[in-house]
Structure formats: C-alpha cells, structure tokens
Amino acid sequence: MTTFDQARPLRQSMSWLHTWSGLLLGWLLFAIFVTGTLSYFRNEITFWMQPELHSAQVVPTEQIAFVRALALLAREAPDAQQWSLTLPSPRNPTLGLSWQQASAAENSQTSPGATRERGVRGAAAADSAEANRAPSNDMARERPNRREARGENGARREGRWRERGAEGAQSPDSATGNRPAFDGAARERSTRNETRGRANGAQSPETATENRPASDGVARERPSRNETRGRANDAQSPETGQQTDAGQQRPGAGARGQGQGGGGHRGPRLMLDPASGGKLEGRPTAGGNFLYRFHFELYGMDRTWARWIVGIATVLMFVALVSGVIVHRRIFKDFFTFRTGKGKRSWLDAHNASSVLSLPFHIIITFSGLVLFGNMMMPTAFQAAYRGDTEASYFREMRARMAPSDMPEASGESAPLITGLATLIAQAQETWGGARVGSITITHPGDRNAVIELRQMNSPSIAKGGRIVPALRFNGATGEPLATPALPEQNAVQIVSNVLNQLHRGFFATPVPRWLLFLSGIGGSLMVASGMVMWTVARARKTAKSARAPWGHRLVEVLNIAAIAGLMAAIAIHFWANRLIPADLPTRADWEIRAFFIAWAVTLVHAALRRPKAAWVEQLACAGALTALLPLVNAVTGGLSLPASIERGLGLLAGFDLCALVFGIGMLYAAYKVHRHTPRTRIVSSPPEEKPGPGTETETDAPPSEAMEEAA
Amino acid sequence: MKTLDLLIANPSARHRIKVGLRTGLAAFGGYGLALLGAAAFAAGLPFDSRPDAVSLAIMIGFVLQLIAIIWVFAAATIGRATLGLAIPAALFGLWLLLLKAMQTS
Numbered sequence: 001m002t003t004f005d006q007a008r009p010l011r012q013s014m015s016w017l018h019t020w021s022g023l024l025l026g027w028l029l030f031a032i033f034v035t036g037t038l039s040y041f042r043n044e045i046t047f048w049m050q051p052e053l054h055s056a057q058v059v060p061t062e063q064i065a066f067v068r069a070l071a072l073l074a075r076e077a078p079d080a081q082q083w084s085l086t087l088p089s090p091r092n093p094t095l096g097l098s099w100q101q102a103s104a105a106e107n108s109q110t111s112p113g114a115t116r117e118r119g120v121r122g123a124a125a126a127d128s129a130e131a132n133r134a135p136s137n138d139m140a141r142e143r144p145n146r147r148e149a150r151g152e153n154g155a156r157r158e159g160r161w162r163e164r165g166a167e168g169a170q171s172p173d174s175a176t177g178n179r180p181a182f183d184g185a186a187r188e189r190s191t192r193n194e195t196r197g198r199a200n201g202a203q204s205p206e207t208a209t210e211n212r213p214a215s216d217g218v219a220r221e222r223p224s225r226n227e228t229r230g231r232a233n234d235a236q237s238p239e240t241g242q243q244t245d246a247g248q249q250r251p252g253a254g255a256r257g258q259g260q261g262g263g264g265h266r267g268p269r270l271m272l273d274p275a276s277g278g279k280l281e282g283r284p285t286a287g288g289n290f291l292y293r294f295h296f297e298l299y300g301m302d303r304t305w306a307r308w309i310v311g312i313a314t315v316l317m318f319v320a321l322v323s324g325v326i327v328h329r330r331i332f333k334d335f336f337t338f339r340t341g342k343g344k345r346s347w348l349d350a351h352n353a354s355s356v357l358s359l360p361f362h363i364i365i366t367f368s369g370l371v372l373f374g375n376m377m378m379p380t381a382f383q384a385a386y387r388g389d390t391e392a393s394y395f396r397e398m399r400a401r402m403a404p405s406d407m408p409e410a411s412g413e414s415a416p417l418i419t420g421l422a423t424l425i426a427q428a429q430e431t432w433g434g435a436r437v438g439s440i441t442i443t444h445p446g447d448r449n450a451v452i453e454l455r456q457m458n459s460p461s462i463a464k465g466g467r468i469v470p471a472l473r474f475n476g477a478t479g480e481p482l483a484t485p486a487l488p489e490q491n492a493v494q495i496v497s498n499v500l501n502q503l504h505r506g507f508f509a510t511p512v513p514r515w516l517l518f519l520s521g522i523g524g525s526l527m528v529a530s531g532m533v534m535w536t537v538a539r540a541r542k543t544a545k546s547a548r549a550p551w552g553h554r555l556v557e558v559l560n561i562a563a564i565a566g567l568m569a570a571i572a573i574h575f576w577a578n579r580l581i582p583a584d585l586p587t588r589a590d591w592e593i594r595a596f597f598i599a600w601a602v603t604l605v606h607a608a609l610r611r612p613k614a615a616w617v618e619q620l621a622c623a624g625a626l627t628a629l630l631p632l633v634n635a636v637t638g639g640l641s642l643p644a645s646i647e648r649g650l651g652l653l654a655g656f657d658l659c660a661l662v663f664g665i666g667m668l669y670a671a672y673k674v675h676r677h678t679p680r681t682r683i684v685s686s687p688p689e690e691k692p693g694p695g696t697e698t699e700t701d702a703p704p705s706e707a708m709e710e711a712a
Numbered sequence: 713m714k715t716l717d718l719l720i721a722n723p724s725a726r727h728r729i730k731v732g733l734r735t736g737l738a739a740f741g742g743y744g745l746a747l748l749g750a751a752a753f754a755a756g757l758p759f760d761s762r763p764d765a766v767s768l769a770i771m772i773g774f775v776l777q778l779i780a781i782i783w784v785f786a787a788a789t790i791g792r793a794t795l796g797l798a799i800p801a802a803l804f805g806l807w808l809l810l811l812k813a814m815q816t817s
Contacts, residue, residue, distance in 0.1 A: 004730045005789050017785045318774070319781050326782075367774065374770035381769040384751035384808065385762045387815070398763045493764040496771075 014323040022320040022531050023556070025313040027563035030528045032310060034567060036295035036365075037521025040506050040514055042288025043091045044652040049578045050282030051639035056093040057275035058649045061437075064088070064095060066421040068277030072270070073097055073445070083442040085421075088274045089457060090511065091652060095277075098269040283583040290574070290593055296369075299593065304376075311373045318366045320531075324355065347534040354526040361520035362527065368500035408449045415448040415477035424479070428454045428472045435460070438469070442476055450476025459508040463495045529564050536560060558607045558615075565619035566603025568667060572626035573599035575660075579637035613674065620671035628664025631657035734793065738784040741797045745804075746777035752804040755811050776800075 004013075022029075038045065047053060064087070073083045077099040086096030271280045286293075293299070298306040339345050355362065375382060386394055425437045438457030444450045456469040464487070473482040490498065502508050506517050536557050549557070577595035581588045607615045634657060635641035645653035720726045750773030757765040780797055787793035 004727075004734055004785075007788070010786055013785045014782070017782070315774075315777065315781075318778055322778060323782060323785075367771075370774045371767075371771055374767070374774070378747065378750040378770045378773040380747040380751035381754035381766045381773060384755035385766050385769070387755070387812075394763065394766070397761065491761075491764065493759070493768050497767050 046287025065277030569623035624667030742780035
C-alpha cells in the first residue's frame with residue numbers, strides 16, 4: 001500500500017498512480033481501443049456488411065464504365081451544379097456517384113452577408129459551440145432548431161441513429177455504409193428537411209469533434225464548411241472520406257463548397273458496378289461507422305456527455321501511460337524478456353511487451369485523441385485568444401487560411417461534356433508519378449465552362465492536413481487543362497497538428513501504414529487488457545486466502561470478463577446480426593446495433609453468475625467460435641466467399657474474413673489455455689482463477705517485479 | 713497532514729482520506745491549472761494567427777494537466793503538492809491579468 005505523506009520513492013507513487021488511473025476507466029478504454037482499432041478498417045467493414053455490393057467487378061481504370069455513369073448522372077441529375085464520382089479503390093471497389101443541386105445561394109460566396117450562408121455557418125458554429133461550450137449567438141439561434149429536429153423523430157434513439165446515418169452519408173467516410181440509411185432517412189424526413197438537413201450537416205460529429213479541435217488545417221476548414229461540404233464535396237468521398245475532404249481543404253474547393261452548398265440540396269448517392277455501370281443496392285446498415293462513432297461518442301446518450309466521458313478516460317490513459325513509463329526502470333531490457341508460465345510475472349511481461357512495443361503509438365494516439373477534443377476540453381484557449389470576440393471570427397480566421405476559390409462561374413451556354421474520363425485519369429496519374437486518382441468532380445456539367453477536377457487518392461504527406469490532396473483541373477467541354485489551385489502553405493503549428501491528426505485518423509495511410517496502425521491498436525488493446533487482468537492476478541493471492549473475494553476484486557473480475565471477452569463476443573454478434581436480420585426489415589440497422597448491446601449485456605450477466613474461470617472459458621470460446629465462423633456466415637448469406645474474394649482480387653473482403661478467422665482461432669486458443677490451466681497449488685486451492693494467456697498461474701516463486709510489488 | 717493524523721485515529725480511514733484529497737487535487741487542480749495555462753498561452757503566444765495560438769495552447773494545456781497530475785501524486789506532502797499547482801497557477805493568472813491590462817490600455 002502506498003502511503004502518501006510519508007517518505008516514499010517516486011516510483012512507488014507512480015506505480016500507485018499507474019495502477020489506479022489505469023483501472024478506473026480501463027474497461028471503457030479497452031472498448032475504445034478495440035472499436036477505434038477496428039475503425040482503421042471501417043470502410044472495409046462497411047463493405048463487408050453490405051453483401052449486395054460484393055458483386056462489384058474489379059477492373060482497370062480504362063474499363064470503368066464512365067460513359068454509362070455520366071449518362072446516369074445526366075438522367076438523374078440533369079440540373080445539378082456538381083457531379084461527383086468516387087473511383088473504385090482498394091478500400092471500396094464500387095464506383096460512387098453523387099451530386100449537388102444548384103442552390104439559391106449559388107453566388108453567396110461573394111456576398112458574405114447572404115442569409116443563407118450565414119445560417120449554414122451558424123449551424124456549424126453552433127455545433128462546434130456545443131462541443132466547445134463556448135458562447136455564441138449563432139448557437140443560441142440555431143440550437144433550438146436542432147433540438148427540435150432531433151426530437152421530432154419521436155423515438156429519439158432511432159432518430160438519432162438515422163441522423164447518424166445521414167451524417168455518415170454526408171461525410172465521405174461512409175461512402176458505402178450509410179448511404180442507404182441516409183436515403184431512407186431522407187425520405188422520411190422530407191418534410192423537415194430544411195431544419196434537419198441543416199442541423200445534421202452542422203452536427204456531423206466529424207466536424208464537430210474530430211476535425212474541429214484538431215486545430216490545424218483540417219479543423220480550420222471544416223467548421224464553416226462542414227455542411228456545405230457535406231453536401232457538395234463529400235460526395236466524392238473517395239474511400240475514407242479523407243480525401244474527400246481533402247479536396248475541400250484546398251483553397252478552391254473550400255470556397256466553392258461554400259458557395260454551392262449553402263442552401264443546396266444534396267441528391268442521393270448511388271453505387272455502381274464499375275465494370276457494367278449497373279446500380280448496386282446495399283442493405284441499410286451503420287456498417288463500420290457504428291464502431292467508429294462508438295469509440296469517441298459511445299451510443300445512445302447525449303453526445304457532449306459521451307465525449308466528455310471518453311475525454312476523461314483519455315486523460316486517465318495519458319496519465320497511466322506516462323506514469324507507467326516512469327515506473328518502468330528497464331524499459332528496453334524488459335522488452336526482450338518474456339517469461340511464460342510464470343503467472344503474475346508473465347502477465348507483467350505481456351503487459352510490458354505490448355506496451356513498449358508500440359509505446360510511441362500509444363502516446364501519440366492518446367495525446368492526439370485529447371487534442372481532437374481540445375476545443376471541448378480546453379475551452380479557455382479559444383476564450384483567451386478571442387476575448388471579446390465571437391466564435392464566428394475564430395472560424396472565419398480558420399477559413400481565411402484558404403485562398404479564395406477560382407472556380408469559374410457557369411457561362412450559361414451549353415456544351416456537351418467530354419466523356420473520356422479515363423484519358424484524364426491516365427494523364428493525372430502520369431503527372432503525379434503514378435499516384436492514383438481518388439475522385440472526380442464535375443462542376444457545371446453541360447456548360448461551356450464545366451470544370452472536371454481530379455483529386456489524388458491518398459494524402460501525399462503526413463504533414464499535410466489529411467484532406468489536402470493534389471488536384472488537376474480540366475475544362476469539361478474541351479478537355480484542356482486548367483490552372484490548378486496550389487496547396488496551401490502551412491506553418492509549424494499546423495504541421496504538428498496535421499501529423500497528430502493524421503496519425504490518429506490514418507488519412508495518409510496507404511495499406512502498409514494502415515496495417516501498422518491497426519496492429520499497434522491491437523497492441524494497445526492487449527496492453528489495456530493485460531493490465532486489467534494483472535490487477536486481479538496480483539491480488540489473487542490475497543483473495544485466495546479469504547473465503548470470499550472482497551467485493552471490489554469480484555467486481556473487477558466480472559467487469560474484466562464482460563469488458564474483454566464479452567466485448568469480443570458482442571462485436572461478433574453484431575456482424576452475425578448484420579447477416580441474419582432480413583435485408584428488407586426497415587429498422588434493421590437499429591437492430592444490428594441493438595444486437596450488439598444486448599449481447600454485451602448478456603455477457604455481463606453471465607460473468608456475474610458464473611465462476612470466473614468458467615466465465616472466461618465460455619465467453620472466450622463463444623466469441624472465438626462466433627468470430628471464426630464469420631467467413632462461413634459471409635459465404636452462406638449472400639456475401640462473396642473467402643476463396644472467391646481472393647480470386648477476384650477483393651482484398652478488403654478477404655482481409656476481413658482472414659482477420660475474423662485469425663482472431664477467432666486466437667480466442668479459441670486462449671479459451672483452451674484457460675480451460676487447461678490449473679493453478680500451481682502452493683497457494684490455497686480455491687475458486688478465483690485466472691485468465692487466458694501465456695502463463696496463468698498464480699505463482700509464488702518468481703520474485704514479483706518491483707513495479708508489481710508496489711502496485712499490489 | 714499532522715493534523716489529520718491527530719484527528720483521525722483509524723489508519724485505514726486516514727489513508728483513504730489522504731488518497732481522496734490527492735485525487736481531488738489532481739483532478740480539479742490539474743484541470744484548473746491546465747485551463748489557466750491554456751488561456752495564458754493562447755493569449756500570450758506571439759503568433760500572427762489566433763487559430764495557431766489556440767491549437768498550440770490546447771496541446772500545452774493537456775501536457776500541463778498531465779504534469780500536474782503526476783506532480784500531485786509525486787510530491788512529498790499534500791501541502792507541497794498544492795503549492796506546486798498554486799505557484800504556476802498564480803503566474804499564469806498574473807500573466808493573463810497583465811495581458812488584459814495591456815489590451816485595454
């Protein structure tokens with residue numbers, strides 16, 4: 001026991017701090033880590049969850065059915081101000097189409113006072129204001145609207161999820177996933193479109209939270225444009241949305257977005273088979289976005305509260321990490337030490353290895369997570385810098401870093417649009433030294449001044465805001481190249497912000513870094529899990545001596561089981577629900593999420609009722625089996641089977657199925673190890689048993705590590 | 713904390729109170745210091761663009777919070793822990809007041 005106010009070594013204090021700051025919200029942290037880690041592949045997850053899209057053919061660029069796609073756009077949205085095409089990418093093989101209707105506020109960018117645009121900005125500001133809790137007139141004005149909008153759905157939960165769907169759809173990220181939900185929602189909401197649309201755009205959490213606070217280029221841009229963007233540009237959503245926004249960050253794009261998006265109406269988003277140009281209809285699902293949202297705003301509760309809870313958990317994580325490093329005297333040496341089968345010692349080694357292996361990742365992911373919540377958690381920074389000034393000026397200044405748009409106005413004379421997009425793509429890729437094109441936007445289609453803009457798929461540098469990508473412009477009638485807007489200059493502060501933001505969100509990540517981020521995330525999850533388990537292992541001796549475990553130990557034990565093994569089972573159930581709930585059930589997307597929470601609650605009850613060892617074994621086995629069977633479920637419920645997806649070159653599907661297989665087998669193995677484990681019985685023989693893993697004995701001989709000693 | 717020792721005889725209760733006090737100080741004191749520090753840096757950093765000052769100040773704020781929390785648990789006595797938060801807080805406060813005075817004058 002660490003006694004404060006007595007002479008004690010620093011490491012003893014830090015060990016105490018490490019133990020308790022880690023334990024306090026550790027269960028939540030584990031869930032955040034796991035769902036956040038999966039979010040690195042949320043597009044892939046969303047795609048997996050829409051088996052209707054699995055038939056998309058993978059074809060080389062020159063065989064993409066652009067002509068049919070353009071014909072479809074001309075038919076569906078002849079009057080649109082802007083069309084967007086999201087090209088097939090390794091993260092989503094479909095060809096996405098969306099468009100932006102011309103709006104009354106078309107020219108509002110030149111008249112800053114335009115009410116329409118102000119309204120939009122106001123809404124955006126309101127949202128951020130909500131996140132930030134900073135005062136703002138706009139906020140006062142807009143908020144009621146939004147409340148109303150939200151409340152309107154009666155069943156608020158449902159409303160909320162729809163809203164999410166909608167946001168998702170607006171944010172490129174969800175390119176695939178939320179689309180249908182959005183459509184559905186849009187239909188239902190048609191009457192309240194005005195309010196809602198606005199509110200949603202503004203709200204889109206992406207903006208509000210993640211980007212905004214990010215503080216750098218990304219953040220700066222987004223607040224204001226958000227809504228606009230959502231409608232106009234996000235449409236292009238190349239894969240992750242990242243780039244979508246990328247365009248918008250760029251000078252031209254941004255301003256353009258504002259101008260056009262102001263009051264514009266965003267059409268639906270269509271997904272096509274790139275080879276045939278035929279429409280693909282995916283089932284309504286939140287897809288990977290559910291896990292993604294959960295990792296920073298939980299579910300079913302007020303967003304602001306949820307973000308605060310996650311923020312506080314993140315602060316604790318930060319404290320636990322740094323105090324853990326201080327405690328850890330031989331950080332390098334211990335990394336190469338792994339003693340298996342030694343109970344507590346082994347758990348400590350596992351904890352150390354998983355922590356130290358990706359320590360830079362853990363520190364950055366935690367710190368950047370905090371910075372993403374920065375405006376909410378450190379509101380005084382904004383208030384002090386803008387004393388006596390409004391939030392609106394904050395966002396205005398953020399926007400001011402972007403150059404004004406140089407997108408030409410429509411001429412009013414019509415001219416046929418060229419259809420040889422593949423040629424332009426080839427030209428762009430050559431210009432960029434092979435970098436792929438992620439999306440194409442066509443502004444003023446059918447006009448003599450039509451502009452075709454091609455945007456690069458991946459952010460070129462980790463130091464650039466994730467959404468800033470190079471672009472090339474061509475005249476849409478003649479195919480002649482046009483001047484291309486320069487990428488904005490960035491100062492050191494922006495670069496630091498960008499790097500933090502990029503590393504957290506993986507905008508820059510091509511496959512290899514993305515997998516490294518994913519693996520680091522798994523390392524982080526293991527670190528949290530092993531730390532939590534170690535807390536009980538370290539106390540097992542004491543617990544074992546007494547007839548009954550102290551209630552605190554029992555509580556931690558039960559929560560550990562449900563939070564670790566139970567969460568894994570619940571995620572697996574979520575994917576099963578995705579396939580077992582009929583594709584045409586109107587509320588199916590909600591039920592997928594409900595299935596997740598119901599399953600999770602069941603694991604908690606189960607953990608409370610069973611003895612710990614039995615509970616661990618049963619839940620791990622259950623989670624493992626459910627996960628390992630996912631490839632099979634996929635194949636028999638309309639998805640593309642694993643061998644077929646490998647053969648067809650759909651790496652994203654094969655990746656999902658293979659990961660499910662590997663994780664499932666891993667959990668089954670862990671269950672087997674726990675099952676076979678008998679504690680070394682020099683200790684008392686009684687119930688509390690330990691968990692899965694390399695060495696599970698509650699042993700006595702190995703000298704307990706210094707850190708552990710103190711912790712215990 | 714001699715007084716506490718005299719007032720409360722039960723060592724386990726005493727321990728809990730001490731831990732509680734430190735935790736409270738770390739949570740509220742650490743956050744308070746971070747808020748003040750973020751404000752001071754946001755207002756005082758010599759950047760042309762205020763958004764840059766805000767983003768850097770936010771980062772500094774979180775680091776300050778971390779250091780403050782660690783300090784509270786590392787300090788020998790709770791009195792020193794408090795002092796260690798109070799002094800920088802006073803400096804930040806003074807700095808903010810100075811800036812305000814300069815702004816208005």
